[in-house]
Amino acid sequence: IELFCVDKAVVSTQSTGMAESMCINGSRCLDWAVTSGLVRSIEEVDSVASSVHSTDGIMFPGAITDSFVGLPDNPNSAHQVRAILEAHVFKSKLLVDSLADFYGPPNRIVADGGASKSNFILSNLAKLSNVNVLRCNFVEGSLMGAFLMAGLGIGWWESFEDIPDTLEFQMFPQNDDDSGDILKSFNQWSKVNKALS
Numbered sequence: 001i002e003l004f005c006v007d008k009a010v011v012s013t014q015s016t017g018m019a020e021s022m023c024i025n026g027s028r029c030l031d032w033a034v035t036s037g038l039v040r041s042i043e044e045v046d047s048v049a050s051s052v053h054s055t056d057g058i059m060f061p062g063a064i065t066d067s068f069v070g071l072p073d074n075p076n077s078a079h080q081v082r083a084i085l086e087a088h089v090f091k092s093k094l095l096v097d098s099l100a101d102f103y104g105p106p107n108r109i110v111a112d113g114g115a116s117k118s119n120f121i122l123s124n125l126a127k128l129s130n131v132n133v134l135r136c137n138f139v140e141g142s143l144m145g146a147f148l149m150a151g152l153g154i155g156w157w158e159s160f161e162d163i164p165d166t167l168e169f170q171m172f173p174q175n176d177d178d179s180g181d182i183l184k185s186f187n188q189w190s191k192v193n194k195a196l197s
Contacts, residue, residue, distance in 0.1 A: 029060065029084045038077040046120045049082040054181065060087040061193045069192055088115055089124045089182070090189050096129050109133045110169065112141035119172070126172040128182050134169035141167055 033039050039048050057070040060083040068075075068083060096109065109131055115121055116135050126133040138144055148163050157163050 030081075033077075033081055033084065038081055045081055045085065046118050048078050049085045049120050052076065052078040052082055055079045055083040055086060055185065058083045059189050059192055060084050061189060061196055069196075085118065085120050086124070086182075086185055086189065088118070088121050089128060090186050092121070092125050093128050093186060096125075096131070106131055110136060110141070112136035112139055114139065122172040124182050126174045128186055130174050132174050133172040135172065137168040137170070138166070 030042060030045060033045070034041060039045055055070075056072075056076065056079045058072075058075060058079045059069045060067075060080075061069055068080060071080075096106065100106065106129075109125065109129065111122055111125075111133055112135070116139070122133045122135055144166060148166070151157060152160070152163060
């Protein structure tokens with residue numbers, strides 16, 4: 001999930017950060033979830049993860065490659081799928097926090113890239129980060145933003161106002177009242193990652 005893509009409304013008035021949070025192990029595990037029968041297709045991952053309220057203690061920490069922690073003898077596949085998606089959320093949250101240390105807290109997160117197709121990931125990132133998350137309508141919105149900025153740089157356009165509006169966004173609002181469970185899971189996941197690092 002690329003967390004910040006160029007947004008001319010922001011760039012023209014203040015600095016914009018751009019970073020990418022990759023969860024390669026999570027992507028590989030989602031492919032494994034399909035081939036092993038946890039889910040029938042990538043398209044149903046969100047609905048399967050949302051069908052349970054928690055991971056029931058199962059975690060997919062980033063410190064270990066392709067491994068679950070807290071896996072019972074007969075795990076529920078929905079809990080495993082949720083743990084993989086939560087790992088995407090948590091790694092993105094760590095990136096947001098790292099950028100905030102240098103540049104101050106973001107006033108919004110603009111997401112694009114493959115993982116941004118997941119409503120589960122974006123809504124939980126908004127809850128956990130306490131910032132509105134916007135999904136770009138173009139999967140490679142960061143690429144488009146870089147292209148538009150390069151065009152401005154070489155003189156295709158004279159100012160930001162001349163750049164065509166090519167990107168649209170769907171908002172996932174922050175929700176302080178509903179962040180307790182995901183925050184608790186994030187804190188547990190962080191402790192496990194720290195212990196395994």
